[in-house]
Amino acid sequence: MTTTVTTQAPHLARLRLNGRSxxxxxxxxDAGRLHRRVQSMFPDTTNRTVTHTLYRLERDPAGPVLLVQSTIPLNSKALPNRYTEAVEHRDLAPLFTWITTGLTLRYRIDANPIHAPRAPNTRQRGTRVPLLGEEAIAWWERKAAAAGLHAQLILDTPQQPLRANRGTTPDGKPARPACVSIIRFEGIATVTDPDALRTAITTGIGQGRAFGAGLLSIAPHRP
Structure with missing residues (x-):
């Protein structure tokens, strides 16, 4: 049974960052610092999971672009002076109406494909192991199917790992940074379950969402 999200369609902001800042x-x-910067554009009492805040960094030839999606509009004026060069806002309600069964579209997502096998004779998960190559593609095929998509074309491009400073250990030594492996999946897919797709777009897919993974973007496919 598919679980759907009953919140309104999310908002998407496209922030072109000032490379000289x-x-x-x-x-x-620092992925942790970027996460805190994104959260600074929402009320202090707002939890990321409540607004389903997702984001992805696009390294455009003209400079870095930050895509931020949430179920409430963000306040870009909370950013430091000259942090952005331009900000564009988009309501995704028309996109959600456009999604129908059988529709062919383009997609993109920066995801964290992992496998956490169960330890022997226990229900506890073991160490998370990043997936690569055919295993990563198989992971995405499963996730796409659960998200209401039949992937016809899959391009997988490893990205720079997302690293976050964890501060210091209890004894005052520098803690080992968090490291999230990222693969960008993009290609062409057909919609099999519109409700599941709307839910996946709103809530994200996979692990690492706090660090910039999991935001699924779709657009019309024009052969």
Missing amino acids: SAVHHDLG
Whole structure:
């Protein structure tokens, strides 16, 4: 049975970042810092999971672009002075209406394909192991199917890992940074379950959503 999200269609903001800003450079070097910067554009009492906040960094030839999606509009004025060069907003309600069974579309997602096998004789999961190559593609095929998509074309491109500073250990030594492996999946797919797809777009797919993974983007496919 498919579980659907009953919230309104999310909003999408496209922020072209100022490559000359020292704050931007600091944030792009630490996924934890970038996460906190994204959250700074929402009320202090707002939890990321409540608004289903998702984001993805696009390294455009003209400069870095940050896509931020949430079920409430963000406040880009909360960012430091000259942090962005331009901000565009889009209501995804028309996109959600456009989604129908049998529709062929293009998709893109930066995802964290992992496998966490169960330890012997226990229900506990073991160490998370990043997936690559055919195993990663098979992971995406399963996730896409659960998200109401039949993937016809899959291009998989490993991205730079997302690293986040964890501060210091209890004894004052630098903690080992968090490292999230990322693969960009993009291609062509057919919609098999519109409700499941709307839910996947709203809530994200896979692990690492707090660090910029899991945002599924779709667009018309024009052969």
